[in-house]
Amino acid sequence: MNKTNVAIVGLGTVGSGVAKLLLDHGDRTARHAGRTMWLKKAVVRDLNKPRDVELPDGVATDNLADVLDDPDITVVAQLIGGLEPARTIMLQLMEAGKDIVTANKALLAEHGPELFSKARELGRSIAFEAAVAGGIPIVANISQCLSANQITTLEGILNGTSNFIVSQMDRYGSAYDDVVRKAQELGYAEADPTMDVDGTDAAQKLAILAHLAFGATIHWSDIPRTGIDGLDPADLRYSSELGYRIKLVATAHQADDGLELSVAPTLVPLGTPLAEVRDAFNAIRVVGDAVGPVFYHGLGAGQMPTASAVVADLIDTAVGRTKITFQTLAYFTSDHPARTKQRDTDRLAGRYYLRLSVGNHPGALAKIADVLAQHEISISSVIQHENQPDQAGQQQTDPVPLVIMTHEAGEGAARRATEQIEGLSIVQGPVVRLRVKA
Amino acid sequence: MNKTNVAIVGLGTVGSGVAKLLLDHGDRTARHAGRTMWLKKAVVRDLNKPRDVELPDGVATDNLADVLDDPDITVVAQLIGGLEPARTIMLQLMEAGKDIVTANKALLAEHGPELFSKARELGRSIAFEAAVAGGIPIVANISQCLSANQITTLEGILNGTSNFIVSQMDRYGSAYDDVVRKAQELGYAEADPTMDVDGTDAAQKLAILAHLAFGATIHWSDIPRTGIDGLDPADLRYSSELGYRIKLVATAHQADDGLELSVAPTLVPLGTPLAEVRDAFNAIRVVGDAVGPVFYHGLGAGQMPTASAVVADLIDTAVGRTKITFQTLAYFTSDHPARTKQRDTDRLAGRYYLRLSVGNHPGALAKIADVLAQHEISISSVIQHENQPDQAGQQQTDPVPLVIMTHEAGEGAARRATEQIEGLSIVQGPVVRLRVKA
Structure with missing residues (x-):
């Protein structure tokens, strides 16, 4: 049976989970990959730190060069968090000819275009299923x-x-x-x-x-x-x-x-x-x-759901599916212009929930409704309860919480109306404004 | 840009949907496939039948040989339902060197092992996302x-x-x-x-x-x-x-x-x-x-959800992902023995819902509970309502519906207890027995 040599860089929670799946379930992985997925190296910062996975002799190393310089290792799960040194290590790995699997969403969100361009330039691939929503592929x-x-x-x-x-x-x-x-x-x-x-x-x-x-x-x-x-x-x-x-x-x-x-x-x-x-x-x-x-x-996170996504990517990369997808879809390519641009935020339309503290004055609701009307925002429902008695049994009358649900309105109009309502003398403190899903 | 020539065999509801996606959204398909997905032929039984898709001149044919004999067509969506001639046509297509995409679940359920073996023997692939649960991949x-x-x-x-x-x-x-x-x-x-x-x-x-x-x-x-x-x-x-x-x-x-x-x-x-x-x-x-x-x-069925699955498979086949998966996983191979066998049905464990019509006799519930106890089935809850008055206002007393929920029991024990309860003279008609999900 063919063998693909794999390395893990970063043996934290997710890295340990990946090591467990590769070490404890080699037969299963081999069946799904049509080849042995062999964990050859795991790069750690501190060799003496206790971990919840037992590595065979010779697998753990604190020297990244053991992976970079080993041409037999073709696929690497890069599981270091944060931006640096994660970014530099990923570039080094790709330059050394490794295909990458990563769970580092912050790194991709910040440096995706650079990393993907480099991967394409070098003929390498980056798989990142684990970077978003862990167990949901x-x-x-x-x-x-x-x-x-x-x-x-x-x-x-x-x-x-x-x-x-x-x-x-x-x-x-x-x-x-x-x-x-x-x-x-x-x-x-x-x-x-x-x-x-x-x-x-x-x-x-x-x-x-x-x-x-x-x-x-x-x-x-x-x-x-x-x-x-x-x-x-x-x-x-x-x-x-x-x-x-x-x-x-x-x-x-x-x-x-x-x-x-x-x-x-x-x-x-x-x-x-x-x-x-x-x-x-x-x-x-x-x-x-x-x-x-x-x-x-x-499950969106956690050791094994995330490790499940990483190992699926390792298999996809080892068998060659990732390379095809990566080349076909040309993620974050600078030569393809973005197909769509972000819409002007002010024009986002939606319904809104507003909660205000209102002094107990005649006409308060009318004043607030009037501001909304000026911004062409119509009201779909209102909640105003009597205040509960306080601990001494005194009926509280002032201020009263008022909750308003609007019909559809633009984000810009809703924001401006809210600011204007906050300026009314009958309204105490800030207005809580939340979006409502249709 | 590369081009993959595609044919559809069977232009029913799903086939028409596939044709629509290929014809109306060629730019999108090209973007996701990294190549043009070109609908070259659609084989229909009756050229004069009206359809809800308009095909370019020369695409429709009632002659399967137009696909079999065209070496430029490499991928075929085989969308004829039923077992025959669907099976024979699929074998002919594979022998003519075509990779297959199908939505025909009954065909795979009946002849999967034969068709998959033939595909492997010929170096072809069969993709079948659309055969199960339509829009859910x-x-x-x-x-x-x-x-x-x-x-x-x-x-x-x-x-x-x-x-x-x-x-x-x-x-x-x-x-x-x-x-x-x-x-x-x-x-x-x-x-x-x-x-x-x-x-x-x-x-x-x-x-x-x-x-x-x-x-x-x-x-x-x-x-x-x-x-x-x-x-x-x-x-x-x-x-x-x-x-x-x-x-x-x-x-x-x-x-x-x-x-x-x-x-x-x-x-x-x-x-x-x-x-x-x-x-x-x-x-x-x-x-x-x-x-x-x-x-x-x-959505588990319907024209476009199913067509969505077929076109995704056409793309996967055209770019080469399907071939890798098909070779790696060796579906329905006779040389791999099945990894697991079906369990003896009698040992399936679960909870049960039983509904009986019981005559209004003292001790009826006791007799039924006794039968369940003989089979070591314990009762988790019981519903027995008074009968409603009939239309003439007469209180109905006989028979009374009795609903019993059991704790976990084996399928065999539950079936035997049910048969025994049906034999009791106080029980009228058959007992309704349904499984309960934990």
């Missing part, structure tokens, strides 16, 4: 399985940490900070969860998917994004009263005049698939003009 | 995307017609026959819907998926199957009262001592993804030992 599905379609919409829950936090806040009515602590204890959130909760991670994944699905070349930082870090349990409660659940939704929609992209906490109708995505799961809904809607749901 | 997902996994469970709603009928019965409380007529009017059921509603179609699809996922070589007719054709709206009502929805579920589960396979109306817990699959949609849940659960939902 969305890269292969868009690039190959749905290749007969013009994709019109792609929307999903792409960040498991955020979804875990929002799910917990929703289920238990807990405050954001308390749930973040719980998520950190359970390993669902990192010590510094900023990139997950502020929408950066989801925007980086969306930028990659938008390139595959729409041929758009957009830097993640140009995608308008709001995280879940400011979310108030009150908004989860009101949403549920209105028949919605709040989720951090990443959306790409091809409109006639450009591509609408956004990452934002969004009210999703209860009972629809995205609303039912719980805890650390990810989900993606793709609409193609031929296939119609296709929905994917699976 | 489950074949590629199992064969490639999840290749790092041992799949442990695969379960799904694989027949859109049945699901449409059950969904409608459930929503409107309608009788089976009425809904079948409606489904026929709407085009969701054929004039003779037998193969769809009796579980044959789902069993054929399951046999193909079980081969891909578990290396099992099982003839579809050996899969125990029950259709939805005998379903009583009363059982949908009681199921809902118990917190379940009835779906026609196809299941393959790898147990220690073999593969459990079945197609049967099954009580699925409300709120779980399979329970929420409506109308003509299909869904498949795959559990892999590394990736965990992955859930797919999409």
